[in-house]
Amino acid sequence: MRNKKNVILTLLTATFISCFTYVISQTKQVIEPKTQDTLSAKPNIIPLPTDSVFTDKGLKLKPYKKNAHAxxxxxxxxxRKTADGSRFNNNSYTAAHKKLPFxxxxxxxxxxxxxxxxxxxxxxxxFVRTREIDLSKRxxxxxxxxxxxGAMKVTIETIIE
Structure with a gap:
């Protein structure tokens, strides 16, 4: 029993470290530390890439569908090529939908x-009648x-830019 807990703990730690490393490598948000020289200056903030947004604070959301199957x-x-012409990557934050614009x-x-x-x-x-959205595996x-x-019930909301 203890060995199983150690294995699970090791796997969770490795997963957390790899996810944290990926986020750090993909993050383009830079905030200058506040020192005596920069207390009056605004921090230099560069927005994150659109495929790695993890918060919904400040986003304008429009409800699209509840109880959708994903x-x-x-x-x-x-x-393989997707319908919009890009190459599909199961490690990116992308999805397929029947009607929403690319x-x-x-x-x-x-x-x-x-x-x-x-x-x-x-x-x-x-292309299964009962499903609403296909997400990348990640x-x-x-x-x-x-x-x-392999499937779950989700709520879908579109982000208004």
């Missing part, structure tokens, strides 16, 4: 646990309650 892309689609950013919230991601629509689909795994699940 799934994720299979690994076999990695590297480039639309949406907040997808897991109704079971309240976790959310912000993704960009880059493809058409899913986006899906970030918000899912059960890592073994």
């Amino acid at each position: 799934s994720y892309y299979a690994d076999k689609f990695t590297g 480039g639309t950013r949406v907040k997808v919230t897991n109704e079971a646990n309240g976790k959310f991601v912000i993704v960009k629509i880059t493809d058409r689909g899913p 986006a899906f795994m970030d918000i899912t309650k059960n890592k073994g699940a």
Whole structure:
């Protein structure tokens, strides 16, 4: 039992470190520290890339659909062209939707646990009648309650720029 806890703790620590390292490497937000010389100056803030937004503070959201069924892309689609012409990457924060315009950013919230991601629509689909949105595997795994699940109920809100 103790060995299982150690393995789980090690895996969680490794996952946290790799996610933190990725966020740091992708972050373009730089805030100068406040020293005596810069107390009166405003900090130099560069916005984060659109595919790595983790907060909804200050975003204007328009409800799109509640109780929507979400799934994720299979690994076999990695590297293939999406409907907007870009290459699909299962490690990015992207999604496929049947009707929303390409480039639309949406907040997808897991109704079971309240976790959310912000993704960009880059493809058409899913081509299953009961499903509303296909998330990249990374986006899906970030918000899912059960890592073994293939689908979940979500709330979709469009972000008004």
